[in-house]
Amino acid sequence: MNGFTTANYLDAQIVEYEGQPLINALPPINSPQQTAQLVRRIPEIKAEEVVLPAHIRRHAMLRIMDGFLYPTKAHLQLEQTISSMIRQGYLSRNIADKSYQETLNKVSQMSASENRNAGNEALVSSVIGCSGAGKSTAVEAILASYPQVIVHPEYQHFQLVWLKVECPHDASVRSLCINFFRALDNALGNDGEYERQYVRPRSNVEMLLGDFARIAALYSIGLLVIDEIQHLERSNSGASERILRFFVQLTNTIKLPILFIGTPKAYELFSPSMRSARRASQFGSINWNRFNASMDSGKGTEWDRFFAQLWSLQWFKHPQPLTEEVKALFWDCSQGIAHVAVTLFYLSQVRAVTIGREVIDSALVKDVFNSELHIIRPMIRALQSGREQEIQKYSDLEIPKAALIQNQVTARPIEHEASSIPNIDASPDKLVQLVNMLEQVGIGSDIAPLVAEQAIDELPNGNLIDWIAHVRQLEDEAPPKPKPKQKKPKVVKLPPRYVDNDLRLMMQTNESVYNVMKRAGVILQISDYI
Structure with a gap:
């Protein structure tokens, strides 16, 4: 029971949360200032450390790598998203009812092979951004503000507020289930009990996914x-689609909120049903961008504030x-990538x-960048x-521009002269309509957004027709496709040629x-030889 928290029920902060033990046992909802x-994590520099020899001092400096996190607007948005998803997911899972x-x-009774429509798509969201931008670190920091396991003695119930599982490198369903049971055992302190119980040589994928769903419901997981x-991109066997369908089914059957974290490579992985889920989600899909250099209300940029705080961590x-x-x-x-900037510093x-x-x-x-960070140059x-x-x-x-346009998660800048602004800025729905029409006439969904944007740029005063x-x-003006290569003539089979004492004869x-x-x-x- 080490690390478990006994439920302490707080007064509901809104009417919908009244009489909901799983919600009222959570910490209070944070304000942006509290978040x-x-x-915020700022490592401590002790006065006695700055006079240590260099070979010892560099060990103290490692706190920069492990213990520095500067909050931005994206962190505040992510915390509100996680807070809302957990509580909304618990609304239909009242252990007192x-x-x-x-x-x-x-x-x-749930079948892992069942392909249902996601009835509660609003419980699915994602955080997509470039490697090193701090997505996983931010999520972990926010999750750490919640007790992971809450015990409800009155209801004889264990509540697992959140569970973080890494998508396997081989993108297999079996490996995903193994990672889930390992994370579960680690959270509950089971010493591998669930992994041994459910992951057996004869356990097929159907059985593992069924056990996955039952355990998730039994422990009232608040956020998965x-x-x-993006590791699902490596799967060529249809496992990625099966995994995504299973996740949507979890939100439909037990109202389990799911938060995906990935690099831009993952953006086009989601099946059409998952894209619909993200668009329908009341929580939105967060694009975890690099720092930008645009001014912010005259107070400098987020990069300015981030780097000023980082620069103060000098063991000099x-x-x-x-x-x-x-x-x-x-x-x-660093091009605004937080991890690169911290590492270089x-x-x-x-x-x-x-x-x-x-x-x-x-x-x-410059010398350090060229010699020690040459791999990422x-x-x-x-x-x-x-x-x-x-x-x-x-x-x-970065997320491909086509994907951003198709999913309507960004808008084109409007700080240019009015004459240079195409019609689409005033009517974004037309771009979506044009993309859909181009897909219907046979243009692939991967290039349709780019083709649509080019057409609008070249005919800014045109209409759909x-x-x-x-x-x-x-x-029609495109160069003709190269003619297919002619097939090689069939090889004529010649009669065999025999030699002296040929065994075939x-x-x-x-x-x-x-x-x-x-x-x-x-x-x-x-x-003759004896």
């Missing part, structure tokens, strides 16, 4: 977090002030104390170029094969 304080047992009965969802005897030149250089080398500081010159200047930062160079075709060579960097005709004209005689082979000297007489 910022909750998420007899309907709770009916839900458990539904799960016992699936990290590294005489900390140096931050200059615009160094800040701009760190932006250029840590490595630069280590290099400075190692060489005995406690100064982080431009020359030092091609990706950074692609982001520096700003060219989408270069960026899309690395699928973990004009744009369709323009796309048709572009198709020996097999064609009516005489005993043994005698023929003996006469030809192929068979040896054992008596």
